[in-house]
Amino acid sequence: MSLPHALLTALIERPHSSGLELARRFDKSIGHFWQASHQQIYRELGRLEADGLIASEAEAEARGRKRNYHVLPAGEQALRDWLGEADASTPLRDTLMVKLRADAVLGPERSDTPALIAAIEDRLTQHRDKLAQYESFAVRDMAHPDPDRAVRIRQLILQAGLRHESGWVETLEQALERLKVQNS
Amino acid sequence: MSLPHALLTALIERPHSSGLELARRFDKSIGHFWQASHQQIYRELGRLEADGLIASEAEAEARGRKRNYHVLPAGEQALRDWLGEADASTPLRDTLMVKLRADAVLGPERSDTPALIAAIEDRLTQHRDKLAQYESFAVRDMAHPDPDRAVRIRQLILQAGLRHESGWVETLEQALERLKVQNS
DNA sequence: ACCAGCATGTAAGATGTTACATGATTAC
DNA sequence: GTAATCATGTAACATCTTACATGCTGGT
Numbered sequence: 042m043s044l045p046h047a048l049l050t051a052l053i054e055r056p057h058s059s060g061l062e063l064a065r066r067f068d069k070s071i072g073h074f075w076q077a078s079h080q081q082i083y084r085e086l087g088r089l090e091a092d093g094l095i096a097s098e099a100e101a102e103a104r105g106r107k108r109n110y111h112v113l114p115a116g117e118q119a120l121r122d123w124l125g126e127a128d129a130s131t132p133l134r135d136t137l138m139v140k141l142r143a144d145a146v147l148g149p150e151r152s153d154t155p156a157l158i159a160a161i162e163d164r165l166t167q168h169r170d171k172l173a174q175y176e177s178f179a180v181r182d183m184a185h186p187d188p189d190r191a192v193r194i195r196q197l198i199l200q201a202g203l204r205h206e207s208g209w210v211e212t213l214e215q216a217l218e219r220l221k222v223q224n225s
Numbered sequence: 226m227s228l229p230h231a232l233l234t235a236l237i238e239r240p241h242s243s244g245l246e247l248a249r250r251f252d253k254s255i256g257h258f259w260q261a262s263h264q265q266i267y268r269e270l271g272r273l274e275a276d277g278l279i280a281s282e283a284e285a286e287a288r289g290r291k292r293n294y295h296v297l298p299a300g301e302q303a304l305r306d307w308l309g310e311a312d313a314s315t316p317l318r319d320t321l322m323v324k325l326r327a328d329a330v331l332g333p334e335r336s337d338t339p340a341l342i343a344a345i346e347d348r349l350t351q352h353r354d355k356l357a358q359y360e361s362f363a364v365r366d367m368a369h370p371d372p373d374r375a376v377r378i379r380q381l382i383l384q385a386g387l388r389h390e391s392g393w394v395e396t397l398e399q400a401l402e403r404l405k406v407q408n409s
Numbered sequence: 410a411c412c413a414g415c416a417t418g419t420a421a422g423a424t425g426t427t428a429c430a431t432g433a434t435t436a437c
Numbered sequence: 438g439t440a441a442t443c444a445t446g447t448a449a450c451a452t453c454t455t456a457c458a459t460g461c462t463g464g465t
Contacts, residue, residue, distance in 0.1 A: 042451085042452080043323045044452090046323055046327060047326075049327070050323065050330050053327075053330050054330045059416075059417090060417065060418095061415070061416055071326070072316075073316075073317065074316075074319060074322035074323070075319075075322065075323055076316055076318065078454070078455090079417085079418095080418080080453090080455090081452080081453070081454090083416095084418090103417090103460070103461080104416085104417060104418065104459060104460045105415080105416055105417060105418090105461035105462085106417080106461065107415085107416065108416090108417080117331070117335065120327055120331070121331065121336065121337045121340075123324070123327075124324050124327065124328065124336065124338075124341040124344065125337060125340025125343060126344065127344055127347050128320045128344065129351070130348055130351040130355065130393070131318070131319050132258075132260060133257065133258045133386055133389045134258060134259060134315070135258060135259075135315050136312045137312060138258035138259065138385065139231045139234065139258070140308050141378050141382060142231075142234055142255070142378065142379075143233070143234040143237075144308065145375040145378035146234050146237050146238045147301070147304070148375075149374060152305065152308065153306075153309060156305075156309025157308040159309060160311055164311075164312065164314055167313070167314040168314055191329040193403055194325050194328065194403070195329065197325065197399055197400055197403060198322050198325055198326065200396070200399070201317065201322065201392075201396040202317055204395065204396060205317045205392065208385075209314070209315075211388065212384070212388060215381055216381055219377055219378070219381060228424085243444075243445090244444075244445065245444055245445080262426070262427090263444090263445085263446095264425090264426080264427090265424080267444095267445065267446060287432070287445090288432050288444085288446065289431070289432030289433040289434085289443080289445060289446090290432080290433065291433090291444065291445090
């Protein structure tokens, strides 16, 4: 589970942030590889504060008031310790693979292959859009004349995203090709 | 959510299966792209039966007795209907990306890069193992002389797995390369 | 005074994980 | 008969999603 650590990272990168500001950043940069809703973020910020890893400077603890957090030394240490923990590899887990298998098992007569083709085309559009977005980031990012450590790591993460999306585009294009031939 | 549909697919493929048999198959073929524990499977089988999508032939409803299920017409229809539903694209979501970003944000002095390198090497081993496993499947699968519809779909799914794992191997190798240079 | 948007939360339910409990069957 | 294993579950908890509730702030 990485949400608390993603929040610690985001707060070290930009201290004095509020929950909503963090939620907005999770919709952009961080969100490209770790997603979280604002409800999750508020809950997790509460836990991190209770655990003494972050603190808020809010005088007023009122409901609608902005609360800005910063990371305490214990929080930075927790993040550092976490870097060395082993994590299990993310297994492939995707509904479309299940659908393809269902189509194969049902067979051409009992399946509804045209509907599946439409669903795949929809997904393909999503991945192509994301891929285009990443490519525009890459153009901006690779132009860096003398990238430092942080920039090089960001480039690395971006390349992982590009690989992920172009892999899906390739997979889905192949799927369409095969399903359409067999359906005509 | 695809677990019920994955179970329907598995039960159409091999009717008269019990919960434990399904759980074992989720550790093999189906499990390569959709995972579920036996607890989840039992719970979901109960729901599917309550919803009238599957039925069990067990005379005795006793606790330790084997219960074999089969799919009812309503279940097959539910599966067919599901094929056309749109699914959201699986976003990249991985703890190692968060760790890389944390390392970048902490900077060379405050991070523990050697620990991160060890964690990445551990992950790299996992993905290489999986990749080797998929490659051995591929050798067996691609040898098919005249693949029918079902076999071609299985090959497609396997290629998606290969792409996924080799993508991770590539990403992690790049990460190690960059981190090590900067750490020496 | 009011409204739009900012900001923080609560509640309920689905899903997933971990640990444990219990009955039935088979091999010896 | 008893131990191992097969087979089905329960319980507790963590996570994630969806929908909703409430308070604050700035513009008109």
